[in-house]
Amino acid sequence: MDLFNQKKQQNILPFDGEVIDHGLVLNRQECNFYYQKLWDEIPWENDQAIVFGKHYITKRKVAWFGDKEYNYTYSGVTKQAHVWTQELLELKSLVEKLSGTTYNSCLLNLYHDGSEGMAWHSDGEKTLLEKGTIASLTLGAERKFSFKHKETKQRVDIILKNGSLLLMKGETQKNWLHRLPPTKKVHSPRINLTFRTIML
Numbered sequence: 001m002d003l004f005n006q007k008k009q010q011n012i013l014p015f016d017g018e019v020i021d022h023g024l025v026l027n028r029q030e031c032n033f034y035y036q037k038l039w040d041e042i043p044w045e046n047d048q049a050i051v052f053g054k055h056y057i058t059k060r061k062v063a064w065f066g067d068k069e070y071n072y073t074y075s076g077v078t079k080q081a082h083v084w085t086q087e088l089l090e091l092k093s094l095v096e097k098l099s100g101t102t103y104n105s106c107l108l109n110l111y112h113d114g115s116e117g118m119a120w121h122s123d124g125e126k127t128l129l130e131k132g133t134i135a136s137l138t139l140g141a142e143r144k145f146s147f148k149h150k151e152t153k154q155r156v157d158i159i160l161k162n163g164s165l166l167l168m169k170g171e172t173q174k175n176w177l178h179r180l181p182p183t184k185k186v187h188s189p190r191i192n193l194t195f196r197t198i199m200l
C-alpha cells in the first residue's frame, strides 16, 4: 500500500470507533448511470417509524434490499426486503471489494432536497451483526454528515460527495451517533445506500 492510499484510509474518529472515508469510488459517468437507474427502478416508499408510541411518516423515501425477501423490523415497523437488482449487485460487489467484507442487505434512502435528513441515531439494532461494518455510498447531492460521541458529545463532521464511500466499523455504532443534518443550501436529491449484515 502506498502513502497516498494510507492517508486516504485514515480513521476520521479520534477514539471509540472507526470511520473510514474512502473518498470517490465511482467516476462521474458511473454516478449518473447508477443514480438514474436507482431513481427510476427502485420501488421507493415513504418511511414509517414508531417513536414513543407515535406513528411518523417521513418525506424521505426508502427501500430495503437483500439476499431474500425477509422481514426486517426497524424503528418499530416491519418492512419487507426486495431481492437485489442487477445494479445493486454491481454496487454491492464494488463495495465488498473495497471494504473486504460481505453484506446481505442494503437500506436505500432518497432525500429529495436539503429539507430532508435523518436525525441522530446509531445503527445498533439487535438484528444487525454486532461490530459489523456498515458501508455508505452516496449518489447525487453532496451533504454534510455528522458524528457525535454518546458520552463526551465530541463532534466530527464530514462532507459526503457524489460517488463517495464511507465505512463505519467496529465500535462506532456502540459509542457514536450519526445524522444527516437538514440544510437550506441543497436543492437537489441525494440517494444513499447503506450496505449491512443482518442476522437472518
Ligand SMILES: O=C(O)CCC(=O)C(=O)O
Pocket (backbone or CB within 6 Å): 107, 109, 118, 123, 136, 145, 160, 178, 180, 192, 194
Ligand atoms: O443518508 C445517509 O448518509 C445516512 C443514512 C443512515 O444513517 C442510515 O440509513 O442509517
Ligand SMILES: [Fe+2]
Pocket (backbone or CB within 6 Å): 121, 122, 123, 178
Ligand atoms: Fe445510520
